[in-house]
Amino acid sequence: MNWKYDPRPVDGKPASNTASAELYYHMFYDPVIYQEAADKLTESLLTIKKKLLENEALTEQEEELKEKFFRNDKEKGLIIVNRRVDDYLKYKGFRVLVTDSEKDPVKAWTAYADRWRVEDAFATLKDRLGCNRIRCSDNKALQGKTFVQFIATGLSLMVRSRIRCYMKENKKAGKLNLVYESDAKILQVLNNVMQTRFNHGYYFDEVAGKKIKYFEALDVRVPGAGPETPEEVPEEPETEPLLGTDIEI
Template sequence: MGLIYVPNKKNGITYVYESTNYWDKDKKQSRSKRICIGKLDENGNLIPSKRLTATMASQPAKQGPVPSTNIKHSYYGATYLFDAIGESLGITDDLKTCFPENHKQILSVAYFLILEDRNSLIRFPKWDRTHYHPYGGCISSQRSSDLFASITEEAKARFFRLQGNRRMENEYWAYDTTSISSYSESLKQVKYGINKDNDPLPQINLALLFGEESGLPFYYRKLAGNISDVKTVKNLLADIDWLGLRKVKLVMDRGFYSEDNINALYQNHLKFLMASKVSLKFVQQELNKVRDNIRTRRNYNSTYQLHSHTTMTEWHYSQERPYKGDVIKDKRRIYLHIYFSGEKALEHETRFNAMLDMLEAELISGNRNPEHEKQYVKYFDIISTPIRGIKVTPKQDAIAKAEKDYGFFVLISNEIKDPILALETYRNKDLVEKAFGNLKERLNLRRTAVSSESSLEGKLFVQFVALIYLSYLKKQMSEKGLYKSYTMQELLDELDVIEAYENPGSALRVGEVTKKQSELYKAMGVTPPNTL
């Protein structure tokens, strides 16, 4: 069975016939039977005939690929990959559950963001004309704005809950924040704060929770741009409780450290691994005990080229109970992991001496910087006389005090006892930094220009969905060593050229797949598509 296109010279219309070959026993030859199923419009799309429309409406639904009503061929290979990943990770089912009316549009926009690296959604109509995707239709600029505005907080929270429950119970979840600069002056949470990209614009902050073993994000929260990291932990714990997530283990950098936050983690019975400042009193007490003897062969790890030591000590826990008007005080077990890196010590010392050189030069030249006055006094004795001018003498005791902790860093945990395992777990949180890089660069979120709160919220969510796919691809490519031969864009381009053919009344037909493309699908954990 095939399609035949017959142009009518009188009216200029091209009619489409479905041709079926059969064997004529009487005439002993092959014959064909044609049935008109419609005509082509100006764009080459099929306008079904009344007979075809009635036939399709009367036929019961069948399992399997949905028959097409258009004559079209489109790029399909990357879409097939994303569809398979979405099924495997439960993204498709969870979106359908939470967004029954527009889940296909969400997926199509997410696919576009991944494939069209750094391109604006203004280009979606052009992309739609050449690509097969879940929604199967054009999403104009106005329609995308309506889509973003329709994404509710309730539906997002349900999606986070479903995705969170799919993650492994025993893995650590890395938590971190980033800043997103904004041109908009109408968004309430756009504030000036500590911009992690050194961008002079005001910003919003974005907090992200990321499974270290799965390599996948499953929760985010938008924050005002002037909120510091340390203030976000208690709301994170409240969200975790509200989402119904259990057996949570968090890994965070030292920007989240405070006594109140550690107490809150203990109070909520959560496991944690966190970096902290070496200058803290309880850290200094333990560090002073091992400062002179940590650099032994027994404490050396050749993989990371550093020395380590672990001490089990006590955390002085306190909990205020407003309803009773008292404070519970107790002691909790905590593991303090101390590390010394000669390479880091050299870096710190070199940087410190460069700063001292700069300060001394400013003092001698008389070009003092008002912002450096405290440092001048801290590290130098300064004598000025009319005859000899300015004489600068380093305060060696102050300099030695500053240098004594160079090369040391610490991690604290209420679960991990081994220092190297703690270090490996902590370093895996780099996944979050790389995820932020994907959001800002590949998904075009370094600076946002949206002007309404609802559009920003909805767009962030769709970009977050796209980030899940990107994170999966990155993890698979890293594990299979594919970055030696491909960038992510090159891999997606290699698969994207596979075409699919749509014919009225027929299931989607996939074009040729090369051996290389088939191997790439398998490396991504996906079964290659069936072809004729």
């Protein structure tokens, strides 16, 4: 769209709108966001109904929800109006991304997601590791915290890089579309692949469906369902590190 705007707005004066710019509006639908909103609303409405049946007082916010989504029925009493719920949730899964530089929707979303990951990484450093106010007992603990975050960030970058390569190579192959899947969501799905160890080895639970596609996208071998014996790794002789020697990882 062609957006007209005032390049030099002044308080108290009407906008001139003499300048213009070409903007791109990208619309995306995320079923996860929709479902989260639906679950939250359903839980709130059921809580209200339970409180009313038990003659408990409602909060101010619950009173507003009651007026908006309930009605009195002569036979059934107070009921939830499904049409109002549907209207409220109608656009909950949609997101609009505005840009003046990228026409391709996938590239625009990828750039937005990458910038958001940078912000999330800083939030992790500040909130989870407490790096906005260092609360470590000594320098060794601080170094440990920072190193753990460094490893986690590196793994996250590897996951995203492999997903991009997979999508680029299989764009026309009709395979799993992972463009809008977050690293955290993919790893969360794979996090419940259980391993059982015993005296002579170990085995994994069966991996099927979407999980197989995730392993394929990450270029990681799918764990087998049968017993496997770990390969014996020869022990390396212990060596003392040389001071002043650079180590490349």
